[in-house]
Amino acid sequence: MKILGIDGSPRKDGNTEKLVRRILAGAEAAGGRIEFLKLADLTIDYCMGCGACRATGDCVMHDDMDRVYDTLQQSDVIVLGSPVYAWQVSGNTKVFMDRLCRVLTPQYESRLNGPKKIAFAYTQGNPDAEKFKPYFDYQEKLFPFLGFTLAGRVQATGTRAKEDILAQQETLDRAYSLGQKLAV
Numbered sequence: 001m002k003i004l005g006i007d008g009s010p011r012k013d014g015n016t017e018k019l020v021r022r023i024l025a026g027a028e029a030a031g032g033r034i035e036f037l038k039l040a041d042l043t044i045d046y047c048m049g050c051g052a053c054r055a056t057g058d059c060v061m062h063d064d065m066d067r068v069y070d071t072l073q074q075s076d077v078i079v080l081g082s083p084v085y086a087w088q089v090s091g092n093t094k095v096f097m098d099r100l101c102r103v104l105t106p107q108y109e110s111r112l113n114g115p116k117k118i119a120f121a122y123t124q125g126n127p128d129a130e131k132f133k134p135y136f137d138y139q140e141k142l143f144p145f146l147g148f149t150l151a152g153r154v155q156a157t158g159t160r161a162k163e164d165i166l167a168q169q170e171t172l173d174r175a176y177s178l179g180q181k182l183a184v
């Protein structure tokens, strides 16, 4: 079982990266093969809306999304992490999501090359865990539409300084347990 962690936080070693890595640590402990990609370390341009990928399955832009897409196709489970920025996912995360357009054929069939699960890791400054729940529920609906199976969510609240999440042992434990579950 291969588990790919994708971190959509631009901040190096911040709360979101720590949360994604914690999920991966649980997955690895349960026997999974893991890989971590940080979108901000990669060059992934905006989708330009040409629509060519829908017919061909390939993107006309050849940047680091080629590698992300290939790695995604080689994985059984994706863990997608994002901080909440302006009540939504980060720009890095959204650009990645737009570039997944190539997953769908013109008939809206999925080009995923096998069953794939996806789990989410969110961090937010707001201490209210319910605040963005309707948004998370909504934005995750994209992924079953693309062919993924939803497999869980971990959320850290009240995280501002880079180390804040380290004081939230229960959240870290939930992340680790989710990772263990994802790897089997």
Ligand SMILES: Cc1cc2nc3c(=O)[nH]c(=O)nc-3n(C[C@H](O)[C@H](O)[C@H](O)COP(=O)(O)O)c2cc1C
Residues within 6 Å of the ligand: 009, 010, 011, 014, 015, 016, 017, 083, 084, 085, 086, 087, 088, 123, 124, 125, 126, 127, 159, 160, 161, 162
């Ligand atoms: C540009 C920006 C916008 C943000 N918008 C929100 C927001 O709308 N709601 C919220 O709860 N936190 C918001 N935050 C706080 C981050 O979500 C929070 O600190 C998060 O844990 C940062 O993740 P990181 O440590 O991986 O960078 C924002 C932070 C930044 C930098």
